[in-house]
Amino acid sequence: MTIPETTNTTRAANPSAIFAPGLLDGQVVLVSGGGSGLGRAAVLELVALGARVAICGRRADALEDTAASAGAACSTHVCDIRDEDQVDRLVDDVLARHGRIDTLVNNAGGQFLAPAETISPKGFRTVTRLNLDGTWLMTHAVATKAMIPAGPDGRPAGGKVVSVTLSPHHGLPGMVHSSAARAAVENMMRELSIEWARFGIRLNAIAAGQFATDIFMTKYPRPMVDAAAGLVPLGRLGTPEEFAWLVAYLASPAGDFFSGSVLTLDGARDNHTGPWPAAGSADAAGNPLTEARQTRDPSAQAPR
Numbered sequence: 001m002t003i004p005e006t007t008n009t010t011r012a013a014n015p016s017a018i019f020a021p022g023l024l025d026g027q028v029v030l031v032s033g034g035g036s037g038l039g040r041a042a043v044l045e046l047v048a049l050g051a052r053v054a055i056c057g058r059r060a061d062a063l064e065d066t067a068a069s070a071g072a073a074c075s076t077h078v079c080d081i082r083d084e085d086q087v088d089r090l091v092d093d094v095l096a097r098h099g100r101i102d103t104l105v106n107n108a109g110g111q112f113l114a115p116a117e118t119i120s121p122k123g124f125r126t127v128t129r130l131n132l133d134g135t136w137l138m139t140h141a142v143a144t145k146a147m148i149p150a151g152p153d154g155r156p157a158g159g160k161v162v163s164v165t166l167s168p169h170h171g172l173p174g175m176v177h178s179s180a181a182r183a184a185v186e187n188m189m190r191e192l193s194i195e196w197a198r199f200g201i202r203l204n205a206i207a208a209g210q211f212a213t214d215i216f217m218t219k220y221p222r223p224m225v226d227a228a229a230g231l232v233p234l235g236r237l238g239t240p241e242e243f244a245w246l247v248a249y250l251a252s253p254a255g256d257f258f259s260g261s262v263l264t265l266d267g268a269r270d271n272h273t274g275p276w277p278a279a280g281s282a283d284a285a286g287n288p289l290t291e292a293r294q295t296r297d298p299s300a301q302a303p304r
Ligand SMILES: CCCCCCCCCCC/C=C/C(=O)SCCNC(=O)CCNC(=O)[C@H](O)C(C)(C)COP(=O)(O)OP(=O)(O)OC[C@H]1O[C@@H](n2cnc3c(N)ncnc32)[C@H](O)[C@@H]1OP(=O)(O)O
Pocket: 109, 110, 111, 112, 113, 114, 119, 120, 122, 123, 124, 126, 127, 130, 172, 209, 210, 215, 216, 219, 220, 223, 224, 225, 227, 228, 231
């Protein structure tokens, strides 16, 4: 029998640049896709703040690599989140190892870029299974095994779920499958935030804009990657650390009143494409065009 650990006594090498050490002492967080990119950054931040973190993904080597940086507070679990039996086993293993799950971070996901008319039924299913079904399987298993059952005080243990989705919300051309699946995940979080409030479970989504992870920089066609920052009003891609800080914030007591929210983290990409003023909206000096004030003709005023 594995004796559950209670504290993270081995702090990660790099302290948080934002939060106080010990902010998440005693917490256990499960991060899917913790072996790379945004998930890995979240793991390192959570461990730095005192949490014990379980990470899952399909590639053992990627998970081990993150664990080597995170230290003894991080356990690795090979699991394909699309497979119900593997997800069941994962959650059992994490509970056996750590004794509880306070926060689930549904970060595992992805898609391929292709014109909608070329996407086969299998291709569409592949992406929706990963992003929607996988997120549901993880959320349901963690809720029913760790958060709805009674905690030490006899009441439901409660907990938090943070699911990664996608900005812009108005559709990302070439990603119809993912645009559809992420919208569904956001509504899943909203719906469950109502149903499961009675168990003390808070569920939110982080709609990530474009972030400079290794895979983002290498998977997609170069011209698109090069153009991406220029489409963001703030003029740059997000950093994985900025994502990790928001995850840590939500996991902390400061996040306790967030539920059913979609937090868009995208440098304003959801609201406008590109810098402002846009082409055609600036004067010769580059300032936004302004309409001339209307001058009122007093003689045209209606008699009292
Ligand atoms: C000027 C405009 C600028 C725009 C700037 C922004 C542009 C980009 C914005 C991006 C925003 C989002 C970014 C991110 O999410 S970055 C993180 C990405 N990470 C991942 O995607 C990781 C996970 N991904 C995967 O595992 C795979 O990509 C996949 C989702 C496909 C799942 O892999 P799996 O191994 O399960 O699947 P298969 O490879 O076996 O494929 C199964 C079937 O899927 C179809 N398919 C797969 N790839 C393609 C492809 N490239 N084109 C078309 N169809 C594809 C196909 O039907 C496969 O079956 P078959 O092999 O039998 O044909």
